[in-house]
Amino acid sequence: MDKIIEAKDITYIYPDGTIAVEKANFCLFKGERVAIVGPNGSGKSTFIKLLAGLIEPTEGKINFYGKEKIKERELRRRFGILLQNPDDVLFNTTVMEDLEFAPAQIGMEKKDFIAIMEEIVDLLDIKNLLEKPPFRLSEGQKQRAALASILTMKPEVIF
Template sequence: MLKLENVYFSYESKNYILEDISLEFKKGLKIAILGRNGCGKTTLMLLCSGILKPKKGKIFIDDLEIKNPGLLKKHVGIVFQNPDTQLLAAKVYQDISFGLFNIGYEKQVVKKKVDEIISKLGIEHLKYRPTQFLSYGQKRLVSIADILVMEPEYIFLDEPEAYLDYKSFLKVQEIISELPKEGKSVIISTHDSDFAFEWADYIYVIDNKTVALHGTPDYVFSQVEILQEIGLKIPYAKRLEV
């Protein structure tokens, strides 16, 4: 389990962007971090992945406090909203294999792992294609492959549904729905209430710099007054139940 306990964070100013954040991500679950744009969802993911360090508070992996944020990278992978910030190599195969070579895997092992991930995501036809000529949806799939090939236990995706065509959206949704069945925890950030309601097992709502609400989708979206104050809409499927 990945757990944050009373975490605070600010950038250059003294004003905290996130305050007193306490939450936990259990393995095998689909978890949504829901909130309006600019509420700190991406910053929270960067803290969880070790890219940013809390100003105060603690982060744990399986009850072991992680004092060096770099150690989180062994357990956590993050897929950014803009894939161009993640694709580093000229061609798809090189990009997906980069992380494995970087930590010392031999060529044959790398080839096997990359081929397995490429097959799993259905992007065999992109294997030797230049990354600069990929569509946005294809880039998102390759950036997901970059992370999955490293076999993290916790996978964060920042707004995975954003700016995708319908076919690419369905493929990404299929991928992030299957991974928890392998015992991995998949955590997405989103401002889309409908997507969170339909997809997630558990939801954390971020507002006013902290966790404003959390629970199962049914519970979270039964808190109509709180959600309206925050500015989040009630999912269409939930409104039909009334």
């Protein structure tokens, strides 16, 4: 099976000295669904940021797609990242503009975007929200709009 992420003995220490992740090992294979469960403050979000390549481990190594080094741009194209706060990915004037943003960044063809966008809008039932400014949505609607904005770039991995 294709190994997408392999983390070996990774530790992450925040600048204030907090050890958020300590000597963790992890593998993600193509097609797998993985849930990371733990109490508040146990390091789940930090671990996800490491696995998604948003931050680098203080110690240890992470290989993506079996490579020692991978271009930041390539990771951003393949990985869709939705953290706890939906406002992190909703920053345009309307929900529709947020859906267009990431696909435009990775140079997706307009017709491919329209096809995937219509599918996602149906799936998440957000057609009535497309012209609204994200800050006027309810919290649950924001979560769905944020998820949609990740899915429209057809990520290989969703965090």
